[in-house]
Amino acid sequence: MSSNDVRQFVVGADDDGIRLDRWFKRHLPDTSFNIVSRWARTGQLRVDGARADPGDRIAEGQVIRVPPAEPAKAATARPKPNRPPLSDDQVAFAREMVIHQDQQAIVLNKPPGLATQGGTKTTEHVDGLLDALQFEAEGRPKLVHRLDKDTSGALLLARTSRAAAFFSKHFSGRSAKKLYWALVVGVPDIEDGLIELPIGKQPGTGGEKMQVDMKEGQPSRTRYRVIEQAGNRTAWVELQPLTGRTHQLRVHMAAIGHPIVGDGKYGLQEAFLTGGISRKMHLHARRIRIDHPDGGKIDVTAELPDHFAESMKTLGFDMALGDTDALDDRPPPSREQKKAQARAHAKSVRKERRGERRGRGQKG
Numbered sequence: 001m002s003s004n005d006v007r008q009f010v011v012g013a014d015d016d017g018i019r020l021d022r023w024f025k026r027h028l029p030d031t032s033f034n035i036v037s038r039w040a041r042t043g044q045l046r047v048d049g050a051r052a053d054p055g056d057r058i059a060e061g062q063v064i065r066v067p068p069a070e071p072a073k074a075a076t077a078r079p080k081p082n083r084p085p086l087s088d089d090q091v092a093f094a095r096e097m098v099i100h101q102d103q104q105a106i107v108l109n110k111p112p113g114l115a116t117q118g119g120t121k122t123t124e125h126v127d128g129l130l131d132a133l134q135f136e137a138e139g140r141p142k143l144v145h146r147l148d149k150d151t152s153g154a155l156l157l158a159r160t161s162r163a164a165a166f167f168s169k170h171f172s173g174r175s176a177k178k179l180y181w182a183l184v185v186g187v188p189d190i191e192d193g194l195i196e197l198p199i200g201k202q203p204g205t206g207g208e209k210m211q212v213d214m215k216e217g218q219p220s221r222t223r224y225r226v227i228e229q230a231g232n233r234t235a236w237v238e239l240q241p242l243t244g245r246t247h248q249l250r251v252h253m254a255a256i257g258h259p260i261v262g263d264g265k266y267g268l269q270e271a272f273l274t275g276g277i278s279r280k281m282h283l284h285a286r287r288i289r290i291d292h293p294d295g296g297k298i299d300v301t302a303e304l305p306d307h308f309a310e311s312m313k314t315l316g317f318d319m320a321l322g323d324t325d326a327l328d329d330r331p332p333p334s335r336e337q338k339k340a341q342a343r344a345h346a347k348s349v350r351k352e353r354r355g356e357r358r359g360r361g362q363k364g
Helices: 018-028 033-041 088-096 126-133 159-173 249-257 266-273 305-317 335-363
Strands: 007-010 063-066 098-101 107-108 152-157 177-185 192-196 199-201 208-214 221-230 236-243 283-291 297-301
Touching: 018 033, 018 192, 018 249, 033 236, 088 098, 098 297, 107 126, 107 177, 107 221, 107 335, 126 152, 152 159, 152 297, 177 305, 199 249, 208 249, 221 249, 236 249, 236 305, 249 266
Parallel strands: 152 283
Antiparallel strands: 007 063, 098 107, 107 152, 177 236, 177 283, 192 221, 199 208, 221 236, 283 297
16 A cells, blocks of 8 residues: 555454544554544535534444555654653563563453543553563553453463454454453343343533443443352352453443443442452453464463452352353353243343433432
């Protein structure tokens, strides 16, 4: 492709829901915000054929039309600001997270409370610690997927540009396997199920909160299996996202009436258990399995954070029952199971609406 060609890019799963200007920072960092804004004003920047603005949020599968690259103006180009050097404590903290390292990849066990990337009010994040993980490589490693701030567990980094492209392709193509452990409120009626509920942005939240949206949401699928239960109070479940929507696991489990323990954003007060169970979110990326750029596979398991392990002990769950084969190695749920799952979701929606009506009545 020459520099005079119009370029087209397909939005990958890891970019689902981000702003268009953020996409440029990730994938075309040499294209300034002023250039992107000018392209938008003149109608040259388009998403799925429609005019787009830098602040628009994009979705997986959409096609971004980008005008030909503009020649760099070396004389007026601003030098990139230098990142402040990391302290010894920050370097030690970053390296303590490493649970796998080879020439092409690093896997971290991200603790809860640490964001993957920065934002308006987020100054502590994995992206800001990557200089500590360069080791003998020529450049700092690159993020190829993300975990929510309060979700712990396995986070893959690419150590080379070739590895970053390779891993990104496998994530967008769904050949990467991610298994999560979670504690949920109550016990699902179906022990081994598939949740198929479309997810979209909740209006009025600026894209910060998602919801099940049967009309305009994007197709979303989550496979789950109940590993063990503590009476009717809570269950330990294994989750596998078969699509990569923002907050997918959290939205899906809350939608079927079993929010993740500690997830007040989607489960509200119901998500918190008494009896000494931590109020932190109990969602952990337990295992990641993906092809390696040099052949073979990366298959890494991340240990539970302290609060999750303590809750498992308090509830009497047997860790030996976990770490089975991947969820998609089992036969798919039956038609009857899917119908029961749909009934469970409908029941949850009715319960939520009753709660809203009671709340309005009390206000009056």
